[in-house]
Amino acid sequence: xxxxxxxxxxxxxxxxxxxxxxxxxxxxxxxxxxxxxxxxxxxxxxxxxxxxxxxxxxxxxxxxxxxxxxxxxxxxxxxxxxxxxxxxxxxxxxxxxxxxxxxxxxx
Amino acid sequence: xxxxxxxxxxxxxxxxxxxxxxxxxxxxxxxxxxxxxxxxxxxxxxxxxxxxxxxxxxxxxxxxxxxxxxxxxxxxxxxxxxxxxxxxxxxxxxxxxxxxxxxxxxxxxxxxxxxxxxxxxxxxxxxxxxxxxxxxxxxxxxxxxxxxxxxxxxxxxxxxxxxxxxxxxxxxxxxxxxxxxxxxxxxxxxxxxxxxxxxxxxxxxxxxxxxxxxxxxxxxxxxxxxxxxxxxxxxxxxxxxxxxxxxxxxxxxxxxxxxxxxxxxxxxxxxxxxxxxxxxxxxxxxxxxxxxxxxxxxxxxxxxxxxxxxxxxxxxxxxxxxxxxxxxxxxxxxxxxxxxxxxxxxxxxxxxxxxxxxxxxxxxxxxxxxxxxxxxxxxxxxxxxxxxxxxxxxxxxxxxxxxxxxxxxxxxxxxxxxxxxxxxxxx
Numbered sequence: 006x007x008x009x010x011x012x013x014x015x016x017x018x019x020x021x022x023x024x025x026x027x028x029x030x031x032x033x034x035x036x037x038x039x040x041x042x043x044x045x046x047x048x049x050x051x052x053x054x055x056x057x058x059x060x061x062x063x064x065x066x067x068x069x070x071x072x073x074x075x076x077x078x079x080x081x082x083x084x085x086x087x088x089x090x091x092x093x094x095x096x097x098x099x100x101x102x103x104x105x106x107x108x109x110x111x112x
Numbered sequence: 113x114x115x116x117x118x119x120x121x122x123x124x125x126x127x128x129x130x131x132x133x134x135x136x137x138x139x140x141x142x143x144x145x146x147x148x149x150x151x152x153x154x155x156x157x158x159x160x161x162x163x164x165x166x167x168x169x170x171x172x173x174x175x176x177x178x179x180x181x182x183x184x185x186x187x188x189x190x191x192x193x194x195x196x197x198x199x200x201x202x203x204x205x206x207x208x209x210x211x212x213x214x215x216x217x218x219x220x221x222x223x224x225x226x227x228x229x230x231x232x233x234x235x236x237x238x239x240x241x242x243x244x245x246x247x248x249x250x251x252x253x254x255x256x257x258x259x260x261x262x263x264x265x266x267x268x269x270x271x272x273x274x275x276x277x278x279x280x281x282x283x284x285x286x287x288x289x290x291x292x293x294x295x296x297x298x299x300x301x302x303x304x305x306x307x308x309x310x311x312x313x314x315x316x317x318x319x320x321x322x323x324x325x326x327x328x329x330x331x332x333x334x335x336x337x338x339x340x341x342x343x344x345x346x347x348x349x350x351x352x353x354x355x356x357x358x359x360x361x362x363x364x365x366x367x368x369x370x371x372x373x374x375x376x377x378x379x380x381x382x383x384x385x386x387x388x389x390x391x392x393x394x395x396x397x398x399x400x401x402x403x404x405x406x407x408x409x410x411x412x413x414x415x416x417x418x419x420x421x422x423x424x425x426x427x428x429x430x431x432x433x434x435x436x437x438x439x440x441x442x443x444x445x446x447x448x449x450x451x452x453x454x455x456x457x458x459x460x461x462x463x464x465x466x467x468x469x470x471x472x473x474x475x476x477x478x479x480x481x482x483x484x485x486x487x488x489x490x491x492x493x494x495x496x497x498x499x500x501x502x503x504x505x506x507x508x509x510x511x512x513x514x515x516x517x518x519x520x521x522x523x524x525x526x527x528x529x530x531x532x533x534x535x536x537x538x539x
Contacts, residue, residue, distance in 0.1 A: 021429035023466055024396040025319055026357035029428075031223065038397075054398070054432070061428075061466050064457075076222035082258050083221065083356075086321035087396050090333055094397035 008037040009055045015043035018051035019095060022058035024087045027080065030065040033072070034084040038091055040100055114292040115343035116205045118184070118285030122212040125162045125244045133279045138212060140246060140276075148271055149248065154264040156253040161494045163215075163245040167230045168491035171247055173499050174226035174525050175216040175355050176269050177240055177365040180209040180277035183347060191348040193329025194267070195274050201347035207280045210287075213243045213365055214276060216269035217495040218250040220262050220322065224499045226358035226525045227487070227517075234487040237527040237535060240365070247494050248272055259321055266353055270364070291343050291377055296415070299385050307385040311415055312342070312372055313408055313422040313437060315430060317354050317361065318393040323426070324353035325362075327391065333400075337392035337407035342373040350391070357426050359481045359522040360453050360530050371533045372423055372451070387415050392437065394430040401433050409440035419447040424530045427455055427481070431466040442471040453478040453528035458520070478529055479536035481522035489515030 012018060019038040023029065039051075072080075095101035121136050128139040142160045149158045163169045181190050186204015189196025215228065228240045235241035248269060252261040294304060316325040318333035325332045327340070327350050340349065345367055354361040373389070380386040392408045395401060412420055420441050424434045434450055441448040450472055454464035460480050500511040500519070510519045521527045526534055 019398060020396045021398060021401070021432060023428035026317070026323060026354075026361070026426045026428060027223070050398075057466060064462060073222065079221035079223060079258065083321055086259070087319055087323070090318075090320040090395070091397040091400075093334070094395070094400050098399060 006059070008039060009059060011039050012051045012055050013047055015045055015047060016040050017048045018054055019100065020088065020091045022055055023061060025083060027083055028065070029062045032080040032084065033077070034080050036084050036088040038088060038095060113203050113341045113343050114290065115202055115346055116288055116290050117346060118205060118207045119210040119287045119289070120207055120280045120283050121286045122209050122244055124164065125212060125246055127160075127162070131279060133283060138209070138244070138246070138276065138279070145272060145275060148275070149250070149268045152264045152268065154253055154256045154261050155250050155268060157251040158268070159249050161247045161249060163230050163247055163494060165230060165242050165244070169230040169494060170490040170492070171215060171217055171228040171230070171245065171494045172226060172497065173217060173219060173224035173495055174228055174358070175218070175220060175265055176352055177363040177525065178214045178269050178273040179365050179368050180212070180214060180273045180280070181348065181368065182207050182277040182281050184281055188347065190274055190277060191270050191351060194326060194351060195270050198328060200344070201349055202341045202344035206347055207277070207283065207285060209277060209280055211244060213240060213245050214269055214273040215240070215245045215247045216250065216265055217247055218265070219252070219496070219499065220265060220355050221258055222499070224355065225523055226355075227523050228525050229487055229490065232488045232490070233485065234524055237485070237521060237524045239526055239533060239535060246276070249495055262322060262353065262355065270351065291346065293341055293343065293386070293388065296387070299387055304381065304385040307381070307383065308418040309387045309416055310376065310384045310419045310421070311387050311412055311417045312376055312389045313412070313420050313441070314370070314372070314389060314391050315422065315424050315433060315437065316350070316391055316393050317425045317430070319396050322353070322355040326351050326353060332393045333395050335393060337390055337404050337411060339411065340389055340391050342370070342377070342389050345370055345373065357522065358525045359527040360426060360478070362425050362529070362531060363526065366526070366529060366531055366533050369533065370531055372421055372531055376421070387417060392433075394425065394433045396429070401436055405433060405436035405440050408437050409444055412441055412446055413444050417446050421449050421451065423451045427453070428466055435467040435469050435472055439469050439471045447474070449474040449476060451476045451478065451530050451532060453530050454480045455482055456480045458482050458484050476532065478532060478534055479521065479527065481520060481528045483521045485519065485521055487517040487519070
């Protein structure tokens with residue numbers, strides 16, 4: 006919902022909202038990358054893909070109410086990996102900069 | 113490119129004090145075959161179990177299914193760039209251990225899925241119930257990272273399959289089939305020039321951990337759409353790193369035995385000219401989807417295709433790639449058929465795909481993954497039932513006290529496979 010609101014404020018969706026084969030009702034985590042800069046106009050493609058995704062999620066069944074801590078951790082790892090896989094492409098179009106390794110080591 | 117596949121039939125597996133194929137029975141010395149597997153510091157335990165067709169056995173959670181093969185003539189080795197040195201495969205002669213598979217099982221993450229039932233109603237839905245399975249059950253050491261352990265388990269399965277395949281090197285095959293692709297130039301000469309030019313576009317999962325596919329060892333997400341000879345797949349040029357979405361992921365076995373390729377070869381020179389094959393990824397980043405589908409359509413146009421078959425892998429956002437591929441091909445005047453599966457709700461009434469377009473007007477479905485099934489209890493479980501309530505399509509209470517399972521069809525390995533390598537059909 007927050008991603009859709011951002012689209013309405015002129016941000017563009019960069020990653021597929023239904024990424025991964027973990028089903029929408031299974032995982033409580035779903036990261037979506039959007040542009041930090043925004044235009045005045047709403048991006049039609051972003052809006053369309055968000056609406057389609059939300060329609061699928063709203064029609065899907067309810068998530069289990071309790072999920073063990075260790076499984077939540079695994080869902081987080083998968084969600085992180087999916088969004089991580091988009092970083093090189095995001096860097097290529099200049100919307101993200103992958104920190105260089107030297108800086109990371111110094112920290 | 114010309115490849116001869118020599119099928120060596122395997123009618124059983126037994127444990128022994130040596131490794132060999134004797135009278136069509138695979139004899140396995142577990143200690144010897146497990147040595148390289150257990151040499152990996154991330155693998156805490158590993159053992160083999162045998163599951164034969166018709167036995168009351170449930171294997172779960174399944175990671176990959178691999179058919180053992182060995183390259184006996186021609187360049188390269190099986191699984192090039194991963195197990196064998198990088199070299200172009202797909203020509204010469206390869207022996208196939210037909211009727212068996214190496215199955216890797218055991219936990220990778222806490223919501224792991226994938227069931228193979230060797231008998232009962234579940235067995236009807238998976239092609240792997242018909243094989244003699246050498247099941248490699250593994251467990252990670254405490255604290256092993258999911259990425260690293262997935263890789264360790266993936267390589268352990270492939271190494272085991274290659275070691276088993278090697279046992280068939282000197283054997284005489286029970287059946288030999290030759291697969292040959294024509295050059296582009298030959299395709300424009302008679303008799304092929306009289307036939308419609310048809311290509312195969314194969315989509316590969318490439319979204320991240322447990323959703324990855326490797327081509328000659330290269331992670332498919334960092335590739336542009338490219339051409340590959342269909343015979344290269346028969347030597348293991350494409351391997352599976354997928355552990356999610358049991359019903360419609362392509363295991364390595366599927367890649368080796370792709371039925372779309374088999375059927376196109378059968379029709380080649382008769383009703384169509386099978387021009388070639390394009391592989392394209394399914395990435396998370398939207399610009400990648402646009403770029404990859406652009407390249408697919410562009411390459412199909414270069415090949416002067418009249419028609420294309422597109423097979424999908426997985427569900428959800430790959431539907432976007434599927435529709436992009438289809439519409440861009442159609443807009444270039446290439447008649448396109450897509451193969452997919454459906455998530456249409458347990459009653460089959462909901463919209464089947466997450467994306468659609470009126471140009472996607474020729475669809476082959478591999479079944480509805482949301483269909484509910486009840487799997488009867490089995491006498492023996494290989495692996496663990498700990499994850500049944502957590503797997504895709506399972507839910508709290510899926511596993512009943514008597515050991516039976518009520519879940520969606522998607523829990524079963526290969527049940528709605530989008531290459532059509534499944535047992536669901538309509539006539």
